Amino acid sequence: GEEVAQTPKHLVRGEGQKAKLYCAPIKGHSYVFWYQQVLKNEFKFLISFQNENVFDETGMPKERFSAKCLPNSPCSLEIQATKLEDSAVYFCASSQSRSRATNEKLFFGSGTQLSVL
Amino acid sequence: SQQGEEDPQALSIQEGENATMNCSYKTSINTLQWYRQNSGRGLVHLILIRSNEREKHSGRLRVTLDTSKKSSSLLITASRAADTASYFCATGNSNTGKLIFGQGTTLQVKP
Numbered sequence: 407g408e409e410v411a412q413t414p415k416h417l418v419r420g421e422g423q424k425a426k427l428y429c430a431p432i433k434g435h436s437y438v439f440w441y442q443q444v445l446k447n448e449f450k451f452l453i454s455f456q457n458e459n460v461f462d463e464t465g466m467p468k469e470r471f472s473a474k475c476l477p478n479s480p481c482s483l484e485i486q487a488t489k490l491e492d493s494a495v496y497f498c499a500s501s502q503s504r505s506r507a508t509n510e511k512l513f514f515g516s517g518t519q520l521s522v523l
Numbered sequence: 524s525q526q527g528e529e530d531p532q533a534l535s536i537q538e539g540e541n542a543t544m545n546c547s548y549k550t551s552i553n554t555l556q557w558y559r560q561n562s563g564r565g566l567v568h569l570i571l572i573r574s575n576e577r578e579k580h581s582g583r584l585r586v587t588l589d590t591s592k593k594s595s596s597l598l599i600t601a602s603r604a605a606d607t608a609s610y611f612c613a614t615g616n617s618n619t620g621k622l623i624f625g626q627g628t629t630l631q632v633k634p
Binding site for chain 2: 515
């Protein structure tokens with residue numbers, strides 16, 4: 407597709423439940439990024455992929471967060487045992503970069519609003 | 524930690540005036556980008572400037588980059604009410620696989 411598609415738009419979970427978010431990057435884009443935005447403030451980097459390989463995962467809270475980008479499937483971000491502090495908007499972005507992931511612009515999806523109650 | 528610091532945090536101007544936002548960063552970069560976020564939406568790319576460039580224009584936007592001071596500015600000329608949004612700078616470094624975003628400047632343009 408010509409835009410980054412994120413589903414669902416809204417997700418409500420009770421504390422301790424699992425949350426799974428999906429992202430379909432723009433066709434032909436080789437890089438995928440996940441960011442977390444809390445209270446309309448800064449975008450916290452979580453993880454990036456080059457095709458199906460993890461490129462940079464320095465932002466991932468490894469205990470409860472995991473992510474995948476498998477061939478012919480949407481990418482996913484999964485949070486096990488959600489906590490109140492996980493409430494945020496999670497954005498996915500993709501990039502067409504042929505050299506380094508950070509040398510070209512990112513195309514962002516509209517985000518998934520996760521509310522943990 | 525996030526390295527982009529933006530100044531001011533909030534800016535309110537009248538339609539037709541110019542708006543200037545600044546961004547400072549801490550480490551070496553390959554690229555610096557500016558993005559806009561309208562309320563409740565994702566980021567939209569505005570302009571990218573590479574570390575060997577000093578100034579770039581795109582329509583009513585002008586971006587400058589001073590690598591010696593590790594800072595950039597975004598100027599929006601002849602602002603419109605539709606420019607009301609939050610603006611974020613983001614830095615890229617070839618040693619990492621991520622863009623690091625600043626905390627953003629919220630711009631309000633009053634008609």
